[in-house]
Amino acid sequence: MADESLTKRAQAGDEQDLLRRIRGGDRDRFAELISRYEDRVLRIVGRRVPAARVEEIVHDVFVRAYFGLAQFSGDVPFDHWLAGIAVRTCYDFWRDRTREEVPVSTLTDDHHRWIEQALGAQSDDEWRSQVSRWEAKEVLEWALSRLSPENRAVLTLVHLDGHSVREAAQLLGWTVVTVKVRAHRARHALRKILSGNL
């Protein structure tokens, strides 16, 4: 336990030193931060944007992070700060997409059948096998695509990722009250979409 805490402290110190060097002009050392956090950023972005756009968005996250390093105060750990940039870059992606008015997909008979099967699952095993099917992911994507970018961002963080309202507020750079209100509205909107009322 004590060893773990010492290792964490040593890593944090090492990271602070690395950040100091990068800010001091040793630009190439930023590559070390990319390889350190690439997987984490990929995981955040991969769950939020279409697979074909993941690499491009991850790239944008790191470029934004580099040019925003001057704003990193060190009040929160670097990985939290970077996660916030990743979440906001994905949010911007959906805002731009809404402006472009990309047509929303519709549900097919396969999807409707999946919903009926998922609702009718009698055992845990049956339910687990249903949620692993590709239709599940597509129905989720369909429902999320009908939400506003704000509702989508909050719903993903709070209801799907399971972050607290405070954490979600930090990641989005919004107030706790805004996130609380949005989270409630987003869930209400999702329920309406799933019931076919929106």
Add this chain to the structure above:
Amino acid sequence: MTEYRDDELQKLERALTEAYRRQPDPVPGAGLAQQVMRDIRQGASDSGRWISAVAVDQLVWRTATMAAAVVLVLSVFTVGVVRSMTGERAGLLAEEFESAPLLGDE
């Protein structure tokens, strides 16, 4: 779509949440760090060019402001000098009139 009961909606939400959490993590693409670093270098040199363009703009504006200030000071000075000269002339002219006898005085 069918109208669902509250418990059915909860079950559907739970299934979708689970489906979301079961998504496999994407595999990192090769050479991401190199691509990012290349764009950062490019962006930094672009921002350097941008900074020098801003500096030139500032220099032009400062020079123009200083030139305008000099012109203003010179104008005020010239107006002052001209006024004082015309004032003197007017004074001299007034003296001429005062010293000269008026028609009725003769």
